[in-house]
Amino acid sequence: MQHAQLFAGSGTSARLSYYAPGASMAAHHHEVHQFSCLLIGEFLEAHAGHEREIGQPSVGVKPAGLEHYNQYGPNGALILSINLEPSRMDEYLPGCSTDWRWQAGVMAGRERRSVLALSSLPRGSQAEAETRICDLLAVMTPERDRPASASPGAAVPGWLARVRDALRESETSPDLQRLADEAGVHRVHLSRVFAREFGVPPSLYRRRCRLARAIADMLQGATLADAAHSAGFADQSHFSRFAKTETGYSPNRLKTLLAAA
The missing domain is CATH 1.10.10.60 (Homeodomain-like)
Structure with a gap:
């Protein structure tokens, strides 16, 4: 496992993480809300007896305290994560849900441009970093009155x-x-x-x-x-x-x- 901190501000941070082929993480939780973008690779995430296979560019949300386990695929995984202190939730994402979910097929257009903007942050520019993080969070999180992403359907043939x-x-x-x-x-x-x-x-x-x-x-x-x-x-x-x-x-x-x- 390798991590690179891209930005650390007041109540929020952005991190790039690489997980080697076949790596796993035992059940654990985070003290912060975590909003993640799978950039390349695949992995499995399990919570409370439910498993999600995450493949291809996808976005995911985990609320603070959510116990989960991860198993990374045969080619590893590169993940960009934004961590948000629960106390800053209403400031950054008023009216948005932090329910556990992963949504595939949305890393295109506006979402991908927001991810790429975060990958090219100028050094020492906290205001610009927070602006880009807000833009990315906005496209990753549905408002509470919008339907959440569909739950997994039938087994793959x-x-x-x-x-x-x-x-x-x-x-x-x-x-x-x-x-x-x-x-x-x-x-x-x-x-x-x-x-x-x-x-x-x-x-x-x-x-x-x-x-x-x-x-x-x-x-x-x-x-x-x-x-x-x-x-x-x-x-x-x-x-x-x-x-x-x-x-x-x-x-x-x-x-x-x-x-x-």
Whole structure:
């Protein structure tokens, strides 16, 4: 586990955290409300007998004191978290809910721009940092009179879970047509059902898994070129561009931030 503090103010802070492949955290709680953005990777979060599999860019909320357990996926996870003292809740988020939830498929457009704005904070600018944190909290939290995100639905069909596992765990970037053939479905049907179930097209999911593997290798000591090659990127610059697009950080910047923590 590696952490980098991005900002610490009066009653609020922002932190970037990286969890290695297969890592876990025993049941624990936080003294603050926590608002999190999964930037890359996957993990499972459990609370009071309920489990949520969190995959692809997602946003989540945990109220202070919520007991929970985490198990991180085979490619690790990079998470941006905003911590908010309960006493500051009405100041920052009047009328908003802190019920435990994770919502996938919302890290686009306005939400993603707010995350990327927080990743490029100028040094020593507390007022600007708090402004950007407010912007991000606003897009992460529904007001109490809005419906909360839907609870998990039916179990993922077996054939679709196998496709996801092949994309997530293989280092060879399996061909989607071959996976469709093995599942006995049309290639277009695979894409349609995958996107509906997981909130992202399978081709983008595959690229994000590739990015998570490259980041894991880099943080375990591989050179950028070797990490890019082993994860299946065309070259180091391709890896760097995609990392910057997806997380707001270049690989070098990410490595420097977490090494200094």
